[in-house]
Amino acid sequence: MSAEELTPATEFTESGGGARPRRKVLSSPYLHRLQRRHFLLFDILPIVGTAGAIAFLAVHAIRLSDLILLFVFWLLTGLAITVGYHRLFTHRTFKATRSVTVVLAVLGSMAGQGSVISWVALHRRHHECSDREGDPHSPNLSGSGFAGRLKGLAHSHFLWMRRHEYPNIVHYAPDLLKNQPLVRVARLYYYWVVLGLLLPGIIGGLVTMSWTGAVSGLLWGGLVRIFLLEHIVWAINSFLHMFGTRPYDSRENSRNGAVFALITLGEAWHNNHHAFPDSPSFGLEWYRLDPGFWLIRLLAAGGLASEVDVPSSERRAAKRLPATTATTATRA
Numbered sequence: 001m002s003a004e005e006l007t008p009a010t011e012f013t014e015s016g017g018g019a020r021p022r023r024k025v026l027s028s029p030y031l032h033r034l035q036r037r038h039f040l041l042f043d044i045l046p047i048v049g050t051a052g053a054i055a056f057l058a059v060h061a062i063r064l065s066d067l068i069l070l071f072v073f074w075l076l077t078g079l080a081i082t083v084g085y086h087r088l089f090t091h092r093t094f095k096a097t098r099s100v101t102v103v104l105a106v107l108g109s110m111a112g113q114g115s116v117i118s119w120v121a122l123h124r125r126h127h128e129c130s131d132r133e134g135d136p137h138s139p140n141l142s143g144s145g146f147a148g149r150l151k152g153l154a155h156s157h158f159l160w161m162r163r164h165e166y167p168n169i170v171h172y173a174p175d176l177l178k179n180q181p182l183v184r185v186a187r188l189y190y191y192w193v194v195l196g197l198l199l200p201g202i203i204g205g206l207v208t209m210s211w212t213g214a215v216s217g218l219l220w221g222g223l224v225r226i227f228l229l230e231h232i233v234w235a236i237n238s239f240l241h242m243f244g245t246r247p248y249d250s251r252e253n254s255r256n257g258a259v260f261a262l263i264t265l266g267e268a269w270h271n272n273h274h275a276f277p278d279s280p281s282f283g284l285e286w287y288r289l290d291p292g293f294w295l296i297r298l299l300a301a302g303g304l305a306s307e308v309d310v311p312s313s314e315r316r317a318a319k320r321l322p323a324t325t326a327t328t329a330t331r332a
């Protein structure tokens with residue numbers, strides 16, 4: 001590796017024989033090829049699949065079983081992303097048993113948003129560099145004015161995934177690399193995504209005892225479900241770093257979007273989350289809808305999760321902004 005190749009995001013670590021460089025982010029034609037392939041397979045294909053599902057309605061009317069498959073697979077994979085990928089694996093906001101860990105990692109993988117280790121590394125880098133140079137998906141770094149903001153939204157919502165610097169997992173996710181069950185789940189990532197497509201197809205076929213039922217199940221419980229969940233999760237990266245309320249002081253431009261609390265399974269309390277990334281609750285108050293936290297409480301009640309500690313009211317009060325600042329819609 002030549003000195004020219006070292007980016008500003010390079011750090012030096014002491015190990016045995018002395019200081020050696022360790023990159024915080026990696027960039028290579030091979031990595032970018034993988035990113036392009038992932039983008040086409042799991043980001044573009046669900047859009048095509050959703051269009052296909054709508055077209056398929058001409059030959060196969062949607063059944064209740066298709067809607068149930070869509071809802072159940074969306075809920076399972078959505079909860080696995082927010083509770084597993086995000087609150088447990090990225091931020092370690094609570095502890096879970098090994099079986100819960102593996103189930104959440106497998107179901108999260110079925111969402112098609114990347115292997116658990118890559119997702120965690122990218123998200124930890126997002127928190128480290130939020131809305132500053134190095135943030136993989138900030139909407140606020142593409143210029144000012146209407147055009148700049150629109151460009152920023154498109155970049156943060158979707159386009160950044162085509163090609164981006166890859167956070168070094170040795171730097172950003174060393175704890176996960178030591179967790180053998182998680183590493184094994186991550187290695188099989190592509191198989192889990194395929195399983196997440198096949199399962200609703202098989203169930204749809206068995207319920208209706210028809211091939212059209214199988215295709216419909218695969219489309220609605222598989223591709224449409226991936227499409228919907230992806231855009232819900234991406235909207236947190238894009239819209240909720242630009243629009244919404246800001247009750248807590250945090251160094252970036254994260255926002256809360258209360259009306260999206262249920263459909264995002266609690267992720268819409270994004271300003272709360274950036275202000276208190278160590279909290280398993282994103283709503284922070286009982287009356288703020290947070291289905292992800294409800295699941296964690298349920299797991300804890302069943303003895304499957306522990307150390308579920310929400311920030312004290314004193315900690316929250318210390319970061320609370322005055323009401324006039326808190327409701328400002330966007331950053332100037």
Ligand SMILES: [Zn+2]
Pocket residue numbers: 086090091123127273277
């Ligand atoms: Zn986070």
Ligand SMILES: [Zn+2]
Pocket residue numbers: 126130236237241254270274
């Ligand atoms: Zn954020």
